[in-house]
Amino acid sequence: MKKIAFVFPGQGSQGVGMGKAFYDQYEDVQAQVKKADELLDIPLSTYMFEGPEDTLTKTEHAQPALLLTSSIITGLLKERGVQPQMVAGHSLGEYSALVAANAISMDDALKLVQTRGRLMEEAVPSGEGSMAAVLGLDGESIEAVTQHVRDSGEVVEIANYNCPGQIVISGSAKGIELAVEQLKEKGAKRAMPLNVSGPFHSSLMKPASEKFQQTLETVSILDAEVPVYANVTAEPIRDQTRIFELLIEQLYSPVRFHETLEKMVSEDLDAIVEVGNGKVLSGLVRKVNRRTKTFAIQDPESLEAFIEWYKED
CATH class of the missing domain: 3.30.70.250 (Malonyl-CoA ACP transacylase, ACP-binding)
Incomplete structure (x- = not known):
């Protein structure tokens, strides 16, 4: 079995049309998307598939849209027998990583990131x-x-x-x-x-983190089934208590993604796989180590190309 890591994109990787090819092809994806619309009480799928772009880009919409897309692709990969040995996400992407590691359910994560996005928007007045x-x-x-x-x-x-x-x-x-x-x-x-829309990952986000902690306390967090590299420390974690603490700190702490990628690369992986919309993180991996094999899975074609490689002897 090949040794791989999943990495998950954060805000900025959203784009109109994200996830639609999977939605069109898989009935169970249609059910997941419909459930997400109902759960969040917004027409998220409309924003994702049709836009307008400025509506999708709003933090409280972009964050669940990215998480939903990444989690759908993760589910399809696992159905095909693909299991990562470690995971990481860039900022918001850490929630997709925690879903992939079965530390947080997708439903809980969707509600968390919707609230997280709203609190981040509200923390500092627009333009300041x-x-x-x-x-x-x-x-x-x-x-x-x-x-x-x-x-x-x-x-x-x-x-x-x-x-x-x-x-x-x-x-x-x-x-x-x-x-x-x-x-x-x-x-x-x-x-x-x-x-x-705001000064994310700075001390100006501390008021948002205090409010967010109250929401996080209502959610069930489990120990991660595979190591999750935390943004705040660039260290692999699995413990549920530590996950909780670092998700709060993450809002006002720098994202140490360069260090995370260096540590992943040192683990002698066969590939690092970007799971979700866009190819931003694949580009970062290549800048850290050009020899590392990368895949970016964002549509059925790139999924099939990866599966074909994964199943090669």
Whole structure:
């Protein structure tokens, strides 16, 4: 049996039409999608399949849409006998990873991420928080700039360590503006604000995390059946109590995805498989280690191509 890891995309990977090819082909997927619409009390499938894009992109819609798509594909893979030896997700994708590891049910995860998305939207008034991607500068240099901006009284912090030369910062709109200017002066190839609705994975999300804890306490979390690499620590976890703690911290802590991928690559895997819409994470894997075999499964054709490889001797 081949040794593989599943990785699950986060917000930003959504797109109109996501999951529709699976919906059209599989009756049990149709049932799952209908159940999700009823559970969340929104026409999620309409947003996913028809848009409009600005409605799908809203955090409280994008998050369950991405989780539903990833979890549907995970279910189809498991039906075909594919079992990952470890899993990880990027930010929101951590919930898809926990569903794949049977630590949280898909129904509970859908409700959690809908609430998570709403609380993240509400945490900071629109226009007052922002994020920016920084390319071509090391973490130490970026941290020095963000500290300088914080000393001036604005909030700006590292939010995502994605891969070599790609780091995301998060904070107040003014803090991001100041940091972007200074990072360009420091030699960043690019420093560009992102089209997001808030300062995710920064200390400005702490009020949201406190409210979210109350929701999380109502959900049954089990020990994970396979190791789940946590965003906050980049370490594999299985314990239900630790999962609970880190999901709360995750809202205001940086996503250590670069470290996670390095550790996964060191596990002598046959492949790292991106499960869900888009190919963002496959690109990050290649930037961490070009020799690692990757698959991105987002439609029936890519599913079949992966299955064919998986069953080869």
